[in-house]
Amino acid sequence: MSLSRRDFIGVSALGLSALTLAPYAFARKPLSFEKLMEFKPHGNLTLVFTSDIHGHLKPLYFAEPMNLLAPEPLRGTPGYLTGMDFLKYYNIKPGSVEAYTGSCVSFIKLAKLYGKTGGAPQMATIIRAIIEERGKDKCIVLDGGDTWVTSGIAVKTDGMAIVDWLNYVGYEYIVAHWDVTVGKEKFLDIVKNKLKAKFISYNITEEPFGELVFPPYDVIEKNGVKVGIIGSSFPFTPIANPRKFTEGWSFGVRPEELQKYVKELREKHKVDLVILLSHDGLPLDIALMKQVKGIDIVISGHTHDVTPTPVRVGDTLIVSPGSHGKFVGRMDLEVRNGKLQSYRFKLIPVLSEVVPEDKGAKKLVEKWYKPYEKEFNEVIGTTHTLLYKRDTVFSTWDRLIGEALEDYYHGVDAVMSLDVGTSPGFRWGTTLLPGQKIKVEDVYDVLGLTYPEVYIMKRKGKDLLALWEDVADNVFNPNPLYQQGGDMSRIYGVEYELKINAKQGERIRNVRIKGKPLEPEKEYVVAVYGGPPPMGVEPEKKNIREIVVDYIRKKKEIHIDVKKALNVKVLDHPYNIDCYWR
Amino acid sequence: MDRRRFLTLSAVAMVGLTALPALKPAFGASKLEEEVQKRLGVALSQVKESPEVKLTAPTIAESGANVPITVESDIPIDKVEQLWIFVDKNPSPWITDVKLTPMNGRVFFSTRIKMGETSNVRAILKLKDGSFVMATKEVKVTAGGCG
Structure with a gap:
């Protein structure tokens, strides 16, 4: 019963976004901020999220891949869709903002038309506008990791420029991958002393006895809804990056433990909703959700995939909000009687020239950039x-x-x-x-x-x-x-x-x-x-x-x-x- | 020279020919199969995979020198006799075997093993009724990493 209802609203939300798409498909710029933000509020809880910003505080161009070569069993599935296949799968018009931000098709032409994407002041404007519209007590702001690393400003400031911005915006939860490469000591200093957001990860444990290094999950009550949020950092960090950054820590994909925490949240904490904030990557999360039951929503980072509509595995909805600050994800949820009843979802494209800059965030970026402007420019x-x-x-x-x-x-x-x-x-x-x-x-x-x-x-x-x-x-x-x-x-x-x-x-x-x-x-x-x-x-x-x-x-x-x-x-x-x- | 060479060659061929039929099963068996036969007293093909045995191991090992594995089962401990662990592609596939008694409380064994390369890991339980049950999991040992 609740399933079909959820289905219905999910589909109708998709229909809506497809409709709003049409007017500005192939249109020339004057695209308004209001148009980008258009979203019919729904339910009693809103998730606002980003992932894989990769240290980009300033707008940039970022092209989605021409090829995502898939082994046979995975061909044509989310995580491996590119170009026209991506547009067809999600019913997106070529030439539209969604086509520009989500696919490679005509990237060069569309980049000239729509301009750069991302930027910390622009993302701040969007996130704050959603919070203002819905009220702080209804919103949870999350980030999926790969956040304060791998850019010029990240390298120069040991990630602190981005951490400062995360605190300014009011992020509440975060996980990690490359973020550890600032160095283990600095990383611990950031997550324990500098960052206001809670760092959660069920899959980082001490060697050899397996004590948790960070809280595996957190329980938060928003607008009368009890939400359990489990964190998953990149499972293969010790292999993908030099071991010294994670010396003494073990990571990994741990379906049994994850299932145990879901159970704990449902039975002990009596939560109404379980979210997995993950840096596993979209294909891995899709496979994992076939094994682990009881998670309502996965916010999936790492592989930089763009999911204009959620991927469904059983009763779990998986969303991936792209990378490099290109999107802010918004998901409005109706949670009642301890259950997710329905949702509405949109990846809001961060068109840097259309979204007004948040003054405070802009000042913050300028402050951090000042010593390096000459070298960078x-x-x-x-x-x-x-x-x-x-x-x-x-x-x-x-x-x-x-x-x-x-x-x-x-x-x-x-x-x-x-x-x-x-x-x-x-x-x-x-x-x-x-x-x-x-x-x-x-x-x-x-x-x-x-x-x-x-x-x-x-x-x-x-x-x-x-x-x-x-x-x-x-x-x-x-x-x-x-x-x-x-x-x-x-x-x-x-x-x-x-x-x-x-x-x-x-x-x-x-x-x-x-x-x-x-x-x-x-x-x-x-x-x-x-x-x-x-x-x-x-x-x-x-x-x-x-x-x-x-x-x-x-x-x-x-x-x-x-x-x-x-x-x-x-x-x-x-x-x-x-x-x-x- | 030529003659001598011919003779040795034909001798080898002879041995090869006569020995082959008799030795064939041994040649055909993998090191793992030999080890299982030797230690369990039954052929690997007679050991069935069962969801009753749970083997926890990483999909990709963080280090091949140190792979954490855990074997558990809800089969009552008084029905279980012994546990073996094998790694198919290790130069010596047999890792360990553990005798279990009711004093153990339940079937739970956790250890760290060495793995030379990507391979299946097997945990086999012998039950008191003489039957065997097994869990298998592939663990990848990799050097190449990219984020």
Whole structure:
């Protein structure tokens, strides 16, 4: 009974947003803030949320991927939808704001039409407007992690600029992934002393006896509704990032424990609603909700997916609010008799030129930026290519980084030069439009690591292949519980064929290094950064940001032809290379 | 030289031919199957997977050198005799075996194991009636990480 009612309102909310879409599909700007915010209030509780802001306090362009290569069982499901498939699945008109913010289709044209997205003052305006409309006692403000890291301003201020903003806006709950890379001590100082939001995680425990490091959940009463919120930090942080940041802590996906906490909230605390605030990634959360029962809503971060309507698994609704400050999620809920009865949901697109800036947040951003403006604003070149990061196997930013590494290591003698340069498949990083000037801050925003060291070393062909196969399995394992939610390493100087549905160890084929077939026993000169530091290798004098900044400065004009530069041939999945340019 | 070489070669071939039929089962069995046969006294194929045994292990190990696993079961302790743990692809698949008595209260065993590579982990219980029940879980051991 309650199910079908929930269904009905869910569907009608979707219908509504589809209707409001139509008028400004293909329209030229004058889009009003009111139009973006349009939302018919519903029920007695409102969730306001963001995720994966990745340290971006200022507006930016961020292109959704052209490709999200899926293993066969997951093809066509949320988490793997791109381009026209994404638009069709969610019934979105090409050319609309929703198409611009949620897909790659005609990105370059639409970016010029709609402008940048995100920005801390803009997000603050939206969040505060919702709170004002609904009343503070009806709202819960949450963030899904990857928040105070991986941008220029994040690196310079150890995350504090963003923490300051979170406190200003009034966030109440948060979880983590990259956030730990400010360093374990600093991270603990932030979550215990600096941050007003509560840090919750059921899946961070002390080694070896398994005591919880943080509260696994919190219970809060809002407008007479008792809500239990469980936190889940990125389960594979100790493997994806250098171990020192999480030394002594264990993470992981723990369905039994999660189920235990749901039960505890329902039976002991008698909550009316259970929310999972997660940095698991959308495919993993979808798989996990098939095992764990009793969670009403999952706010799912990590994989940067955009879900214009919730993904339903049984009675659980899963939403993913994109990344880089592009959206603020709003979900109005009707909770009665200890049950979620119905909901209305919208991802509010943060169009930076349309949403007015919150004065206090703007001041705060200016204050934190002031000491770094000069360094950040230095123009080092111009790009004539769309510089993007997101894609499963290739990106123009990574190609540029590979070129820079090769140029940096020009060889100590005539015989030796760099054979391979690998760039990790992070899902974060700013996008630059063709014709845009490249500033120092842009390089920070694509390489905003707290461990930017570059290592050059020799590795045998067979060991390189084994490593790449390993990464490929983390990306293409058909069971999302065994995926890490990142993209494939970008391997500069190497061409290969990829069969994503092959068995582990057999996906990467016909590898050619500098045009010649990979020789298993031959030693290759390899440059790496952004992973666990290799043992016994000293880092280079220059870090990856310095290497890339110097290279752009030297080259000045950046041209990359995607068709020519693409070094991966995908054998068993379509691979798009023109979505942005359509 | 040639003649001698021919002779040794044919000798090898002979041995190969005569030995093959008799030895085939041994060649065909994996190290795991051999170990299970040796320690349990039954073939692995006769051990059935059962939801009665619960094996908790990470999907992706944080370190192959130190993988936490827990075996539990609600089967009454007085009906259970022994527990074995195997890792299919370890050079030596047998990890441990534990004799259980009613003094244990219930079937619960938690430990840390070493794993050389991605593999299935198996927990097998022998019941007092002579039957076996098993839980299996794949644990991935990975070096490559990307956020």
